Amino acid sequence: MKQLLQEFRHNPLLWLLVFVPVVLATQKLKPEAHTMLFVLSVLAIVPLAALLSHATESVAAKTGDAVGGLLNATLGNLTELVIALTALRAGQYTLVKASIAGAIVTNSLFMLGASFFLGGLKYHLQEYNRVSARMQAGLLFLATVALLVPSVISKVDAAAAATIIGKLSVGLAVLLLVAYALGMLFSLKTHRELFASVESGEASEAPWPIGLALATLAGVTVLIALVSEVFVESVQKAAETFGMTAAFVGFIVVALVGAAAEMASAFSGARKNRLDLSVGISLGSASQIALFVAPVLVLLSYVLGPTPMDLQFWPGAVTMIFIATLTASLVTNSGRSTWFVGVLVMMVYLIFAMTLYLLPPRTL
Numbered sequence: 001m002k003q004l005l006q007e008f009r010h011n012p013l014l015w016l017l018v019f020v021p022v023v024l025a026t027q028k029l030k031p032e033a034h035t036m037l038f039v040l041s042v043l044a045i046v047p048l049a050a051l052l053s054h055a056t057e058s059v060a061a062k063t064g065d066a067v068g069g070l071l072n073a074t075l076g077n078l079t080e081l082v083i084a085l086t087a088l089r090a091g092q093y094t095l096v097k098a099s100i101a102g103a104i105v106t107n108s109l110f111m112l113g114a115s116f117f118l119g120g121l122k123y124h125l126q127e128y129n130r131v132s133a134r135m136q137a138g139l140l141f142l143a144t145v146a147l148l149v150p151s152v153i154s155k156v157d158a159a160a161a162a163t164i165i166g167k168l169s170v171g172l173a174v175l176l177l178v179a180y181a182l183g184m185l186f187s188l189k190t191h192r193e194l195f196a197s198v199e200s201g202e203a204s205e206a207p208w209p210i211g212l213a214l215a216t217l218a219g220v221t222v223l224i225a226l227v228s229e230v231f232v233e234s235v236q237k238a239a240e241t242f243g244m245t246a247a248f249v250g251f252i253v254v255a256l257v258g259a260a261a262e263m264a265s266a267f268s269g270a271r272k273n274r275l276d277l278s279v280g281i282s283l284g285s286a287s288q289i290a291l292f293v294a295p296v297l298v299l300l301s302y303v304l305g306p307t308p309m310d311l312q313f314w315p316g317a318v319t320m321i322f323i324a325t326l327t328a329s330l331v332t333n334s335g336r337s338t339w340f341v342g343v344l345v346m347m348v349y350l351i352f353a354m355t356l357y358l359l360p361p362r363t364l
């Protein structure tokens with residue numbers, strides 16, 4: 001506990017944790033103040049992300065960057081899952097699908113590119129385990145194929161699509177979950193030696209005891225989930241105030257806020273020359289969204305949603321996911337990175353963001 005208090009004293013960013021009770025209290029007292037709640041929820045998630053980052057680095061110091069990256073991606077994606085579940089219960093399937101597609105693209109392009117850029121500003125050349133990156137890119141490609149099929153069927157034969165899209169989506173969801181489970185078995189059990197970290201990074205400055213780190217991870221994850229519920233309830237009205245469309249909000253805003261915790265850890269790892277952790281969080285989180293979160297939401301929609309949700313995304317979303325997967329696969333193929341590689345990857349993301357802001361799709 002003493003180490004946790006020291007972190008509060010030495011890291012001014014954590015002082016923003018005061019906004020956590022403020023946003024929860026405001027939500028109870030002024031639930032109609034959507035713009036204020038939106039701003040407060042974002043301010044509350046930022047310090048929680050920083051706290052989660054330090055705790056995850058402490059766990060990674062004990063378990064290795066591969067497991068640490070997987071753990072951070074899993075806990076970070078709980079935020080996105082909570083946001084999507086809240087929208088799912090409200091029947092906002094446009095926001096759900098846009099947030100799924102946006103999370104995949106944001107993690108595999110913006111988070112990965114920014115990690116390369118920030119790490120490259122400090123180190124001339126950085127290296128990481130390309131086997132792990134190839135596997136995550138392969139899982140993303142599999143998910144892209146699964147998302148592409150319903151869209152293709154709906155364009156080729158609209159009559160047939162109306163009757164089979166629902167059943168096909170359930171079948172695809174089950175296949176993706178099986179592929180995700182087998183991928184974890186492969187990387188963490190049967191062939192874990194292939195995913196060993198490149199030993200070139202700096203150690204964490206002050207790693208916490210494993211008990212404190214795990215307790216902090218659990219507590220912060222719960223707080224992020226609570227704040228995320230406030231965020232998703234206010235984001236639509238706030239978006240209208242700021243002149244943003246539903247597609248842009250789901251694809252860009254929700255994805256960036258939902259991934260704040262993972263970004264903090266990924267960027268910190270890159271600055272310490274621990275790109276295995278950064279790449280593991282970026283691509284691992286994207287593949288988790290595609291192969292775990294999206295299928296789970298489809299299955300849960302039969303229980304929680306007003307109507308079942310399918311995996312039919314609008315063609316532009318599938319195209320962006322495919323390009324993001326291809327870009328991530330190309331830039332991680334060598335196992336080396338520089339700051340300019342990060343710039344190129346982020347430029348692809350900014351092209352998507354600008355397009356969505358200026359010319360959003362009508363339907364998802």
